[in-house]
Amino acid sequence: MVQWGINQGNCIPISCIINIYEEGDCIPPHIDHHDFVRLFCTVSFISESSMLFSTDIEIIGPGEFQGPVEISLPRGSVMILKGNGADIAKHCIPGVRHCRVSITFRRMSDDKTPYGIQPDLELEKLQPYEL
Template sequence: MKLEFEFYEEIRGNFVNILEGLELHTGVFSERDERRILDCVFDIWDKGFVGLLMKKTYSKPQKWMRGKGQITIQCGCYYNFAKDRLGNPSGILRYDEVDPLPSEIKRIIKRMVRWSILPANYIPNSCIINIYEEKECILPHINYHDFVKPFCTISFMSKSNILLGREIDIVGPGEFRGSVEIPLLVCSVLILKGNGADLTKH
């Protein structure tokens, strides 16, 4: 099932649907699919934890506040989230190597293309896997413009809500206030493109 969304905010005197381009797909993956994908993710996680992956593939920053504690695994390319100690700006660092996409991730990408969730001329060759502890989150942001749209995110293990808005206020550590909250079911696929990807924080 595919859901699309509308929420209008005034931008420079015009009312604009800030959720235009967002699509939520359910029923794409079964529990068996989820188990297979999670086995793959946990295998990568274990290898990263003991140092068996390329250096930039796996990172676990020291947690100093809620919203800053997730494990990040990058495959296919390395994205620098902020200016680093070497002076590299945020963005894709093309000369920093990470491990390639696992075959299980390639398999689910093929399914999404086959089901027309992703366009046939858009075959992702990279992914970022975020692993959160309970009640953890990611800080409000707009998806990285270095990546080709549409941008796709899949939720596994537990349902959660995604908060969206032109502006998202921080009301406390890991707590935010935005315009719209959309529930993401287990195994749901959220496609971000158009205004939903380029204008709206989540």
């Protein structure tokens, strides 16, 4: 991701979250904790969904949200969150219509990393995949 210019060298992700959605699953409006360094990115797999952004997202019902900004996340897309989009605006994933998987890559601030956490030496040896 650094080689492709998605992440800067000082923000190389060291963790990921894998979200597996079944039909109707959602993620409610939230702002990711500020212990995580901005920027972070989410890669979408299997099916398209949308993400809503706003400082005030209205909850209509289970998995139903309303906000002024809706961005489509097609299969294979990469969503970069940084700046006001990560720090001020809430974001959410409304109930999905089809099975979906997303992987969010991020890095915890060095001064917030839990005491005693050691990097996985095998992962440290990984090299970029050549396209």
